[in-house]
Amino acid sequence: MDWWQKLKKNPLARFGALLLLVFYVAVIAADFIAPYDPYASQLDGSLLPPTRIYVRNQEGQFIGPHVYPTTQGPTLVETGDRKLTVDFQKPSPLRLFVQGSTYRLFQTRLPLPKWEKVNQVAPIPTPASSPLAAEPSKTDNADKEPQSKQAYTLKWKDVELLSGIPCNWHLFGAAGEGKINLLGTDEQARDQFSRLLHGGRISLSIGLVGVAISFPLGMLVGGISGYFGGWVDSALMRLVEVLMTIPSLYLLVALAAVLPASLSSAQRFLLIVVITSIVGWAGLARVIRGQVLSIKEREFVQAARAMGASPLYIIIRHVLPQTTSYVIISATLAVPGFIGAESVLSLIGLGIKQPDPSWGNMLSLATNASILVLQPWLIWPPALVIILTVLAFNLLGDGLRDALDPRSLRR
Structure with missing residues (x-):
């Protein structure tokens, strides 16, 4: 536990961890x-x-x-x-x-795609060459009813996982007719402090969910590529290089612009996370692949291979755990990127839509010059919490990098 003792001695890392703890507790209990x-x-x-x-x-x-x-x-x-x-x-x-x-306390909803049955009515076929095509006979078609058939359409449904406690x-x-608006109210007369706390649920969770999706994918692809080598390595690395050449911000803007307007904020949030995660795993895969190339030649990997362990078991059980320190540091430093992507998309109107709050769409009022001059209290709170969150993650990531450095631990 030398790394833990070293992390606790880093005042900047402690400050970042404490600030993140306060933020996450506040938004969970918003x-x-x-x-x-x-x-x-x-x-x-x-x-x-x-x-x-x-x-x-x-x-x-x-x-x-x-x-x-x-x-x-x-x-x-x-x-x-x-x-x-x-x-x-x-x-x-x-x-x-x-x-x-x-x-409702502990209420949880999750947007999921769901196939729904739709009854489609098929018209009665009438041959074009038949004399009935021009003037159909009522007696012949009176006893015929349009045939209905069932089709399926994909729709998004908010699935309730926990109903919550009222x-x-x-x-x-x-207590009385007065209102305590710590950060003032917006143009719709809604309390800014309450919206800031609830908006943090989206802005803070999007980074964790994005890392949870992209990092396992990057670790698995990088581990398979580095362990097997040969044509498998070449094919996977060419795919990674293609993904790395795609500008992620422009891709997010293009994909968010074509999303259906009928999607709710929760559904749009899930799609933004998935899109961001699919784009963001390529860089991690390249680094993991380089580490696996050296790890697979060590004695414990050779011993597991000699005992007949399957390649997938060796990768997951023996190889990838050796990259844990780098993954933890990278995950901590990658979360601000997801938060920034959501903020930018919501700022330009392609992310979370009103009236649902997020730090990005609350900051979108900064595009109004009159708001900047006459109501600055609508701008600085979301801007400040975004800056502090990104700073806290970077400070914690730097502290973890210093604490988990193998050379410093050896010394």
Whole structure:
């Protein structure tokens, strides 16, 4: 466990790991931590700035943390500003563990393709040479009914894995008519803090799911190529080289643009992950192939081959585990790439669609110049969490690379 002791002594790696732990715990418990429903709009609450928290009432008496009901007036044509109306007669105290919108704990849905039966009605055939073709006889066709046949069509269905437990408790909130909007509200009067937490579920999980799909594929292809060599190696490496020449971002943009508009955000998310993973495994396969070329000549591999073990068993059981340190480091450094791809696609409108939140489509408001000038609180939170997440993964990856370096462990 020398590598673990060395990792704990790296302050930057500890900071990255702690930051990621906070982010993942926050998005997993987003229903509980978020004070409001991320899809619910507040009355007259469009584009509100972050709520100001008071501790004294208008008479100067200390009554504890509280907020006041705040609404937004119409936009002034001359300046573009909007007048805030604060009702100082109705203080709303801030409380922990308050009741609010209902949600379901541990609810899990997964979009999956499913074949559905569709009854298609076949028309009654009438020969073109028959005199009935021009004027069909009602008596002849009266007893004939159109024949129906069953066909199958592929549709996406959201399969519910866990129904969840109904709950309406939230970590904090305002008791009264006032609302606590820590990061303000968007143009649809939805709480930005709640949407930021729920949007992290997509942005943070897309990297883990992408790595879980692409890395086993890259390891297996690279292991087979390096172990067998010969024409198998040549064929697989030519396929890898072709995939590596494809610009991944442009491919994602092209494929996302042709996706059907009827797809839900969950279905679109799954397709983006699959597309990104198929493109991203080629580089790992080349590196694994180079490592396997040297590992397969070692004594323990020769002994397993002499005992009659199958090639696939030797690759999975003896060869690929020797590449674990490199795979762990590469996986940590590859997750930010998946997060960035989702953010870019959602930023240009080809990723997760509104009203479903993700950090990318929340950042898409940055394309509006008036939002940048008048409502900057809509831009900096998603931009900041994306930067911090990518930085945390890179710091953790660098720490793992230093801790798992065989030369440093030997020293």
